[in-house]
Structure formats: structure tokens, C-alpha cells
Amino acid sequence: MSEHLKEAQEAAAVDLKRHLLLRVSLFALAIGVAASAVVLQQAVERIGTHIQRTGNTVERLIAGEADQTRDAFRRSLDGMTLASLDGIGPLLGICVAVDDIYKRPVVRRCFHAGGEAPAGVRWALARLIGPELQYRGVIGQYPGVKVGEFVVTPDLDSESLAVWKQIQTVLGMTLGILLLNLLIYRPVHRALRPADQILAVLGRMEAGELTARMPRPRLIELRRIAAGFDHLAEQLQKTLAAQRHLALRLLAVREEERRRLARELHDEFGQCLASIGAEAAFIRGRAETRDPDLLPAARAVAAVTAHMMESLQGILLQLRPVGLEEFGLQAALGELVGGWQRRQPDCRFELELRGEIDALPDALRTGLYRIVQESLTNALRHGKPQQVVIGLECDETGCRLQVDDDGTGRKEPTAGSGLGVLGMHERVEALGGRFALQPRRPRGMRVEADFPAEAVRAVEMNHE
Incomplete structure (x- = not known):
């Protein structure tokens, strides 16, 4: 149960530096993605409105160009170059396709000021706009004769370039946030650097080195924790020293008591057993000459006395080491x-x-x-x-x-x-x-x- 709890606690542990770096980085990336999506969406809405608004203007300019070089009985659009759009076309960012009344292509032009956006931006913009976004109009001549048709579509190169410039601004903001994240990470990393030293001190104390003391970090919160821990370590060291002194004193008292018991056993029981042995020997000597029937009892008393003396010697060896002090x-x-x-x-x-x-x-x-x-x-x-x-x-x-x-x-x-x-x-x-x-x-x-x-x-x- 304790191992599972320890694993759960380790899994729930958070590295503040890595957590801060990851959070701010993800926030910056999310801001960049969201802002880029907003830029694309606004571009789609702007382009849709722009195409409808510019369609009428383009229609008038094309009709004027068609009337300049043709008479009322000529309906061909051959030679039209859309020169009337050269000035305003790059500002509008459009493509114009002109067909005659027989649906034959006359001219295809896209007006853009130059530059190229990444292919990914152009592809994304094309997918969002779709092929349906266009303005269709009729080219007519006086007195109301239809001579052709035109289609106005957005110039994806110009529009994607404009969108790319806005996205670059967003990416610049994102990089700015990431740079700010780095600037925040460095002082946090510096402030938390003593954490490794603190862990090293904890390891030394775990190994039994109670004299180890915490460093004094610059971060005031860690400094307070270190001071409090050192105070607890000093109290623990004093308590353990007092306990050890008491334990040593108890050991000394125990050894002194053992020596006292050994002296008492040696002086009292040893002397008594020696006297019993001497008396048993005297009885055995008398029994051999006067009463042989007492010999077995005398020998038994002598044997028991010898066994008791041997046991007493073993107890004395346990109580008092032979030759240790001497x-x-x-x-x-x-x-x-x-x-x-x-x-x-x-x-x-x-x-x-x-x-x-x-x-x-x-x-x-x-x-x-x-x-x-x-x-x-x-x-x-x-x-x-x-x-x-x-x-x-x-x-x-x-x-x-x-x-x-x-x-x-x-x-x-x-x-x-x-x-x-x-x-x-x-x-x-x-x-x-x-x-x-x-x-x-x-x-x-x-x-x-x-x-x-x-x-x-x-x-x-x-x-x-």
C-alpha cells in the first residue's frame, strides 16, 4: 500500500521550472494558432465583401475600355488587354477573366504588386475561400448590345501575401512571448538552483550525517524553509545526542551491574560451592574407611558440586569478560x-x-x-x-x-x-x-x- 502511495506521489510531483516553461510555451503557441486562424477568417470575410464591392467598378472600367476602340456594329472584343485596370488592379488584388459572346477566352489577367507567400498559406486560403467566390458580369455596348462576359475572382497570390504579412506579425508576437518565457525561466531557474543542493543535504542527513546544514538561497521562501529545517535538524541532533548519552549510560550501568553480580556470585556462591566440594571430599575419605555405603552419596555430591562450579564459571564468563579490562x-x-x-x-x-x-x-x-x-x-x-x-x-x-x-x-x-x-x-x-x-x-x-x-x-x- 505504501509503495502504491509513493508511486502516486511521485507521479503527482511537479517540476516548477519545466511546468512554467511548458505552460507559457503552450500559451504562446495557442495564441499564435488562434491569431493565425482569426487572420485567415477575417481575410476570407474581407475578400468575399471586397469581390462583391469591386465587381461593379470593374464592370464599368471594362465596358469603357470596350467602347473606346469599337463602333456600334462591331461586337468583337479582340485586342482587349484590360489596360483600364492597370492602375487600380494591384490595389484591388483581383483576377479578371473576359470571354466573348461565344464563350471564347479573350484575356486572363491577375493584378498583384509582387512578392510571394508560403505555399501553405496560399493553400489554406484557397481551401477556405473555395471556387464559388467570384463576381460575374456582362460587357455591353451601346445601344444595349452584349459583346461578352467577365469573371472577377480574388488574386490568391496577392491575398495570401497580405495574409502572410499579418501572420508574420502574429508570429512575431508569439516569438516575443516565447522570449519573455525564456527571460522568466532564467531567473526562476537561478532562484531554484539551490534545490539540488538542498536535496544533497537531505541525502547526507538520510545517510546519518546530522551535522549537514542547508544552503541559504536568494529566494526568500526557500531561505525561510532552509532556516526552519536547520533548526529542526539542530533539535534532532540534540535529542539524538541526549538519547545516545542516555543509552551509553544505561550500557555502562548494565555492565557495572554485571560486574557486581559476577563478584557476588564468585565471592558468595563460589566460596559456598568450594566449601561443599571440600566437605564432600572429607565425607568420601571417611566413608572409604568407616562406612562404604556412603561413598555413592559422597561421590554424587562431589559431581553435582563440580557441575555447579562449571556452570557458575560459564555464567561468570557471560557476566564479566575475562581479561577485557586487564x-x-x-x-x-x-x-x-x-x-x-x-x-x-x-x-x-x-x-x-x-x-x-x-x-x-x-x-x-x-x-x-x-x-x-x-x-x-x-x-x-x-x-x-x-x-x-x-x-x-x-x-x-x-x-x-x-x-x-x-x-x-x-x-x-x-x-x-x-x-x-x-x-x-x-x-x-x-x-x-x-x-x-x-x-x-x-x-x-x-x-x-x-x-x-x-x-x-x-x-x-x-x-x-
């Missing part, structure tokens, strides 16, 4: 792995240590030891591995712990489902690191704990 982390891990190797001879253990491990802060050393201890316990309890590899590397970039096993008892990671894994996760987070539990292929599990240099320094400062 000899350092490297020796303590070696002792821990050696103890498991003695108890699990069928499993091969490898310990790989690199760097200044014993120079780490006490809290981090204890945490690393506990993570290795819990990882080994989980691997040998649930996985039945044949090999376990523990790798710990520390350098100037931080510390990285990795525990790999090839056990077959677990198919999937159980992060958060067990108290041991949950404890490791909480401990790593309290120390400022990143914890991961992943399955290995073809089998086994991998425990990873990564502590960057900042986390190591923070633990050292809190410890001080």
Missing part, C-alpha cells in the same frame, strides 16, 4: 574464541584483527566484545556451523565488525525477533553505529556492525 579487547576476544573452540572441536574458528583495537574507548570495546559473544552464541545454538570467521578492523575511518558462519539451522534473518539480536541492535545504535543481520548464500548468516569515526569520537567524549 589485557584489552584483542586478548579477550582470543580467549573467547579459544573457549568456544575447546567446547566445539568440530567447528573451526578464525579470528582476524587489524588496527589499533585496544586503543578504542572502553564502552566501544565492551560493546564489540558483547556483539561477538552474542553472535557466536546465536550461531552455535541455532546454526550448527562448521566454520565461523570473526573479522574486526579499525582505522582512521572507524571500526567494522563482521561475523560470518556457514550454519544450516536458519534460513532467514531474525533481526528484531530475538532478544539477543535485539540487544545487539540496541547496543550498536547506542554506540552510534549501524547494525545489519543478513543471510549468506548458499547458507549461513552474517552479522555486521559498522562504527564510523564520528561515532568512535562521540563515544570517547561521552566516556570522558
